[in-house]
Amino acid sequence: MSFLLGLKTANLALRFILELCALAAAGYWGFKAVNTWFLKGILGIGTPLVIAVVWGLFGSPKAAILLSPGLHLILEVIVFGLPIIFLLLADKIGLAWMYGIAAVINKVLMHVWNQ
Numbered sequence: 001m002s003f004l005l006g007l008k009t010a011n012l013a014l015r016f017i018l019e020l021c022a023l024a025a026a027g028y029w030g031f032k033a034v035n036t037w038f039l040k041g042i043l044g045i046g047t048p049l050v051i052a053v054v055w056g057l058f059g060s061p062k063a064a065i066l067l068s069p070g071l072h073l074i075l076e077v078i079v080f081g082l083p084i085i086f087l088l089l090a091d092k093i094g095l096a097w098m099y100g101i102a103a104v105i106n107k108v109l110m111h112v113w114n115q
Contacts, residue, residue: 011109018103019055022083023048025099029086055079076107 030043057064059075067075080103087096109115 007109008113008115011106011113012115014102014106015110015115018080018099018106021099022079023052025083025086025090025095026051028092029090032090051079051082080107 026047027044030045030047031040033043034040054075058067059072059079084096084100084103087093087099
């Protein structure tokens, strides 16, 4: 396996990890955003669930409904941008920076390598 192929594979693995981190950030925010356990459950479970369903239907590589490239980019900005906002709202500034930088680098490499 060539070095470049290894980097491309690592970039795809990073993409999957970023997807999982997006769901974790949404859930964390949901449980921290409100005081009542009922609303914590709704936001903490419901928010990542909605993101997962929307991404699975429209954004994932095996999406059931294909979007135009422009709409797909908008969906990516939303799905991978919301965790930054969620982490900032949860006062996790360092994590928000790390996630945001990793997401931008990942997207740039995905574009350059046509992944």
